[in-house]
Amino acid sequence: MWIPILILTAIGIVCGILIWVTNRTLPPEPASLQKAEEVSEKLPGMNCGACGFPGCFAYAQALAKDKNVFFSNTCTTVLQNQKMLDDLEKSLDLQIDKDSMNKKAVVSCTGNCENIGTYLGVGSCKSANKILRGFKKCPYGCLGLGDCIKVCPQKAISIDIDRKIAVIDVSKCIGCGLCVKECPRKIIKLVPADAKVVFLCSYEGLKNIPGRGKCDFGCIRCRKCVKACENGAITWNEAKSIPEIDYSKCDSCGACIEACPNNVLEKLTDIHIRPKPAPKKK
Amino acid sequence: MNSLLTIFLGMVLINNFILSKFLGLCPFFGVSKKLTNAISMGTAVTLVMVIASVATSIIHKYILIPYDVEFMNIIIYILVIAALVQIVEIVIKRTNITLYNALGIYLPLITTNCAVLGVTLINAQNNYSLMQSIISALGGGLGFTLILIIMSAIREKNELADTPKSMRGLPIAFIIASLLSLAFMGFNGLL
Numbered sequence: 001m002w003i004p005i006l007i008l009t010a011i012g013i014v015c016g017i018l019i020w021v022t023n024r025t026l027p028p029e030p031a032s033l034q035k036a037e038e039v040s041e042k043l044p045g046m047n048c049g050a051c052g053f054p055g056c057f058a059y060a061q062a063l064a065k066d067k068n069v070f071f072s073n074t075c076t077t078v079l080q081n082q083k084m085l086d087d088l089e090k091s092l093d094l095q096i097d098k099d100s101m102n103k104k105a106v107v108s109c110t111g112n113c114e115n116i117g118t119y120l121g122v123g124s125c126k127s128a129n130k131i132l133r134g135f136k137k138c139p140y141g142c143l144g145l146g147d148c149i150k151v152c153p154q155k156a157i158s159i160d161i162d163r164k165i166a167v168i169d170v171s172k173c174i175g176c177g178l179c180v181k182e183c184p185r186k187i188i189k190l191v192p193a194d195a196k197v198v199f200l201c202s203y204e205g206l207k208n209i210p211g212r213g214k215c216d217f218g219c220i221r222c223r224k225c226v227k228a229c230e231n232g233a234i235t236w237n238e239a240k241s242i243p244e245i246d247y248s249k250c251d252s253c254g255a256c257i258e259a260c261p262n263n264v265l266e267k268l269t270d271i272h273i274r275p276k277p278a279p280k281k282k
Numbered sequence: 283m284n285s286l287l288t289i290f291l292g293m294v295l296i297n298n299f300i301l302s303k304f305l306g307l308c309p310f311f312g313v314s315k316k317l318t319n320a321i322s323m324g325t326a327v328t329l330v331m332v333i334a335s336v337a338t339s340i341i342h343k344y345i346l347i348p349y350d351v352e353f354m355n356i357i358i359y360i361l362v363i364a365a366l367v368q369i370v371e372i373v374i375k376r377t378n379i380t381l382y383n384a385l386g387i388y389l390p391l392i393t394t395n396c397a398v399l400g401v402t403l404i405n406a407q408n409n410y411s412l413m414q415s416i417i418s419a420l421g422g423g424l425g426f427t428l429i430l431i432i433m434s435a436i437r438e439k440n441e442l443a444d445t446p447k448s449m450r451g452l453p454i455a456f457i458i459a460s461l462l463s464l465a466f467m468g469f470n471g472l473l
Contacts (some may be wrong), residue, residue: 003349003351004349004354007345007351007354007358008348008350008354008357008358008361011341011345011358011362012359013363014359015365016371018365019365019372020367020371021367022369022372023372026372026373026376026377027376027377028376029375029376030379032379033375033379058383061383101300120369122444246438
């Protein structure tokens with residue numbers, strides 16, 4: 001009866017000793033890997049891939065090799081969290097200016113654009129965009145088929161049924177920029193997280209596309225916002241025929257939001273709770 | 283020599299671990315979404331299977347049979363395999379970073395893979411010699427890799443197909459697996 005117990009114990013002990021011996025006799029792991037492990041503990045571990053590396057550990061390895069990778073491929077989840085940011089700054093000896101790097105994504109479209117036909121194809125924006133530049137009247141409007149929803153690691157994007165566009169919940173958005181790359185119409189833009197005003201139209205009036213026009217809810221190019229701004233933060237971009245906001249000058253007074261006759265300028269925090277605009281009579 | 287070939291082919295095609303023994307099904311469904319992951323996983327499983335079958339066949343021959351404690355083979359094999367995987371992981375980590383990155387998380391994961399335990403138990407059941415055990419483990423591992431690669435290739439294609447909504451993901455994967463299994467039954471008369 002004792003023999004099986006003794007054999008099992010002996011094999012267990014031998015295995016333990018073998019592991020101990022290999023651990024001792026082999027050269028220690030390379031310093032880069034040790035540092036990478038240390039760094040990876042400071043990372044969120046969501047493996048979202050927004051930084052462009054396959055997972056958080058690969059990102060940690062790149063950071064351990066060259067800490068300036070953080071500036072070219074920023075982990076936006078760390079930026080959102082003060083404690084994580086402090087930890088990472090300490091372990092990598094970095095100086096991170098949080099405010100200038102933190103971003104939020106915004107779908108630059110007011111929605112409600114008319115359809116020029118019925119689209120029955122594959123349910124993705126990429127395929128719809130290939131057919132005659134999409135099924136909306138405006139070639140810069142959000143198609144609302146939700147390619148961006150699939151890539152969002154935070155599930156911050158949803159479809160607004162009233163306006164038939166994708167909207168991003170600013171409180172959930174971590175500014176990773178995955179949706180920006182995904183959008184085939186290039187209408188998702190990254191704005192600084194402390195921005196107050198965002199411009200919700202991407203129509204470039206001077207690029208005349210036959211058979212297409214601006215929808216009734218977009219920017220009407222009245223330039224009231226340029227005049228309303230007392231700080232000179234809004235300038236008119238003649239090449240694209242849309243206003244541009246310089247966020248370093250904006251003091252978030254909100255004068256432009258009130259001046260805009262078509263509600264194309266909006267508070268960043270209010271985008272996803274905007275009331276449905278009343279349809280205009282022609 | 284003929285019997286070694288028979289064992290090898292038998293493990294790869296006829297008694298394939300996934301499709302006819304139904305062992306190692308968790309990595310089969312979990313890791314077969316992408317071809318690159320499937321290849322990493324298959325390599326890791328093959329490596330561990332061969333090392334584990336060498337160790338266990340020595341233990342079987344020189345410890346279990348002489349002391350007549352063959353009934354304990356499952357618990358002893360689990361112990362040995364777990365320790366071996368740990369040792370292999372340490373060795374790879376310290377000596378070859380590239381290989382460690384390629385195998386990634388899969389190496390520690392397969393400590394608890396039933397296919398690895400299965401191959402050692404089959405070796406013990408059939409009283410294989412050391413050489414025969416190695417060949418059978420190699421065949422088992424390669425068969426596992428083969429199925430993982432076939433399955434991941436099919437599933438990558440299937441992602442693009444217009445599957446009914448209720449069948450997307452795992453349901454269609456189960457159906458694909460059963461069809462694959464039926465197809466592999468055709469190898470039954472090979473040997």
